[in-house]
Amino acid sequence: MTNRNDKVFRLVGITCTFLGLFLLTLFLADIVQQGAGRLSWQFLSSLPSRFPEKAGIYTALAGSFYILILTGLLAVPVGVGAGIYLEEYIKKNWVASLVEINILNLAGIPSIIYGLLGLGLFVQALHWGSSVLSAAATLALLVLPTIIVSTREAVKAVPGSIREASYGLGATHWQTVWFQVLPAAAGGITTGVILALLRAIGEAAPLVAIGVLAYVPFAPTSPFDAFSALPVQIFNWIDRPQLGFKATAAAAIIVLLLVTFVFNGIAIYLRSRWQQNRP
Secondary structure: OHHHHHHHHHHHHHHHHHHHHHHHHHHHHHHHHHHHHHOOHHHHHOOOOOOOOOOOOHHHHHHHHHHHHHHHHHHHHHHHHHHHHHHHOOOOOHHHHHHHHHHHHHHOOOHHHHHHHHHHHHHHHOOOOOEHHHHHHHHHHHHHHHHHHHHHHHHHOOOHHHHHHHHHOOOOHHHHHHHHHHHHHHHHHHHHHHHHHHHHHHOOHHHHHOOOOOOOOOOOOOOOOEOOOHHHHHHHHHOOOOOHHHHHHHHHHHHHHHHHHHHHHHHHHHHHHHHHHOO
16 A cells, blocks of 8 residues: 555645646747747846837846845854854754744745845835845845855765764864865855855845835946946836837846856756865
8 A cells, every 4th residue: 555655645745746747848849939038248248228229238247247246245154153052062952943933933034024034124214215235135044054054064964974084183162163164064055055145135025025126227336326236127117118128138048048048057066066076
C-alpha cells in the first residue's frame, strides 16, 4: 500500500511539474512574441514617453540598479552579521528560539506590508520622501530575514571538525569564525544574498506603496533623488489603454527576466562551486 501511495504522489508531482513548465513556457513565449520587436539600444537608452514607440527604460533601469546596490549595502552587512551572531554566539535558550521564530515569520510577510511600513517610517516620519534611500531601506527590511536565514543555514552546514581543528591549534572563537567558518560558508551566504536581492529588484508593491513615480525624466544621482524602477514602469505601462504600451511593457519584462536569469545563473554557479569545495 505504501509503495502504491508513493507512486501516486510521484506521478502527481511529475504531472504538476510538467504542467507548470508548460504554462511558464507559454507565458515566456507570449512575452517574447509581444516584446522582442521593441528591444533595441534606443529602447534601453531612451526616457519614458507618452508615445509607446518612443518610450524607453533608461531611467527605470538606472533606478533599479541604484536601489539594488543601495539595498545590498544596507541589508547585507546587517543580515550576514545577524545570521552569524544567531548561529555562533547567542545562547541556545527560549529567547533565541523566539527570535528565530519571529525571523521566519518576517520572511513570510507579504511585501505590501513592508511597503506600508516604509511609507510610514521612511517617507513620512523621517521625511525622506519617495527617494532612492526610502525605497532601498524598505527593500532592505524586506530581504533582511531571507539573508539572515540563508546565512544561518550556510554557517550551520560547516562541519564541526573545522571548528574543532581550529580550537585545537589555539585559535579563539572569533578567529575560528572569521578565518575558518566564514570562508567555508561564503558560497552559501553569497547565494542567499544574490537570491534575496533578486527578490528586491523584482518587487513592485513596496515601491508603489511608498509612492515611487512611474515617469522620471532623469536618472538618480544621489540617494535622496526621486526615481523610477522597472517593476513600477512595467506596472504603469500595462495599465495604459494604448495597445502599443503592451508591447513596450513586454519588452521591459524581457529585460527584467534577463537580469534575473543572469543573477540566478551566478547564484547557481557559486552554489555548485561551494558544494564541490566543501570538506
